[in-house]
Amino acid sequence: MKEKGYNAYLTAQKQFDHVADNINLDDATKDLLRQPGKEIHITVPVKMDDGSTKIYRGYRIHHNDARGPAKGGIRFHPDETVDTVRALAMWMTWKCAVVNIPLGGGKGGVICDPREMSLGEQERLCRGYVRELSKNVGPVIDVAAPDVMTNSQHMLWMLDEFETIYGGHYPGAITGKPVGMGGSLGRTEATGYGVVYTLREALKVMGIDIKTTNASIQGFGKVGKYAAKLYQEYGGTVVAVSCWDIEDKKSYTFKNEKGLDINALERISNGFGTINKEKAINELGCEVLEGDEWIKQDVDILMPCALENQLTTETLKHVSKRVKVICEGANGPTTTEADEIIQKKKIFMIPDFLCNAGGVTCSYFEQVQCNTNYYWPLDEVLEKLDRKxxxxxxxxxxxxxxxxLYMRDAAYGIAIKRVADAVKMRGWV
Structure with a gap:
């Protein structure tokens, strides 16, 4: 259940303002960092399979590049908004800074629904998007990556268009590419694995054995699925998983009190993370509940791994008293008002731009590998990711x-200081 009137950008600014005031950030630096440095709004005409032409609106936003080229994913979503992209670009700046990689924050989005487009239409959209942005992206300017409803194939189409325009090979211009085409092993699972690496460490400092815990997860896409898989490998029990159903255009929660078989669920899901209801019931013995039931489960751990604005003052009323940890696999899933309640409940919060930073960290590793034209084995990638x-x-x-401090405030404090130091050393303020 989303909070009506929610604006991700205003949430990002509120979070920033709160910490900036607490660390006595000067007014000029605060003004610089609380808004994007550059915004690009584009229209992309696409020839559809039926011969018609459809115009798609898209964005690419750079928040700050004082620490390195802007970095951030591209989302294809019918509900995309410019304010969401602004917020995500801002969070990317803090995400890169908190894990201390030499990149800035950027984000892109197109208002579309790839689930209702053919592969040919998706390819033409990807190529058109890059043509419109070609002068403002690249390996030393702004490096894109997959995000919600985009994947390695989309990235390869975009890279191919970029390389066609500039007449050379620039594998570091885009990350999240297929392995063998400049992609890195481990990139697909990196965000979800990063969620569980941070969860593992949180449980250690809390004195809790991960094997004694259970969890409920929102989302079964790239983040939620791989978080569930690694959590299960560590011995945790996944009681419930929610996902979006493409045909019904609504979400469902799949539950098994004794524990879901995540690998079996993966086999009956599609590329967008939709789980086949009939097979889940008849073959796996799952209960199928309403989509928002994931948050109501009597579990130790909640992992929102889908979209923003999921933990609100209203939805928190349904959170079990048993919940000890919230892992924000999604970007911006918690409102500022909900944060206050979570603090009072003394639930251990692993904030989004720390918790889900595994994706951009592995993207950075991919850039390093592309730049040296030497690619690491999977165990080396995951070992470096785990350590980071x-x-x-x-x-x-x-x-x-x-x-x-609240964990979110501590993460912001570290990230903001690193970026503020960079802009001051450059003489921008």
């Missing part, structure tokens, strides 16, 4: 303990 996420978690946690 673990180090970032403990840096945030240690600051939170030292200064008695």
């Amino acid at each position: 996420m673990t180090d970032a978690f403990h840096e945030v946690y240690n600051l939170a303990i030292k200064k008695n």
Whole structure:
């Protein structure tokens, strides 16, 4: 259940303002960092399979690039808004800073529904998007990646168009590409795995054995699915998973009190994370509930891994008293008002731009591999990812303990200081 009138950008600014005031950030730096540095609004005409032409609206927004080229995914979604993209670009700046990789924050989006487009139409949209943005993106300017309802094939089409325009090979211009075409092993699962790496460390400092815990997860796309798989590998029990049903155009929650078989669920889901209801019931013995039931489960851990604005003052009324940890696999799933309630309930919060930073971290690894034209084996990628996420978690946690801060505020404090230092060293303020 989303909160009516929710604006992700206003939430991002409120979160920033709260911490900026607490760390006494000067007015000029605060004014610079609370808004995007550059916005590009485009229209992309696409020839449809039926011979008609449809015009799609798209965006690419750079929040800040003081620490390195802008970095951020491209979302294809029918409900995309410019304010959502602004917020996500801002969160990308903090995400790159909190895990201390040399990149800035950017984000892109197109208002479309790829689930209702043919592959040919999707390809033409991808290529048109890059043509419109070609002078404002690239390996040393702004590096795109997959996000909601985009994948490695979309990225390869975009890269091919970019390379066609500039007449050379620039594999570092876009990340999240297919393995063998400049992509990195581990990139597909990186965001979800990063969620669980941080969860593992949180449970350690709380003195809880992960094997004794259970969880409910919202989303069965790239983030939720791989978070569920690794959590299950570590011995945790996934009680419920929610997903969007393409045909019914609504979400459902799939539940098994004894634990879901995530690998079996994966086999009966499609590329967009929609789980086949009939097979889930008849073959796997799942209960199928309403989509918002995931948040009402009597579990130890909640993992919102879908879209923003899911944990609100209203939905928190349904959260079990048993919940000990919230892992924000999604970007911006919690409103600022809900944060206050979570703090009072003393639920351990792993904030989004720390929790889900595994994706951009592995994208950075992909850039490094592309630049050297040498690609690492999977175990090396995952070992480096684990170390990076673990180090970032403990840096945030240690600051939170030292200064008695909410984990989100501690993460913001570290990230904002790093970016503020960069803009000051560059002489921008």
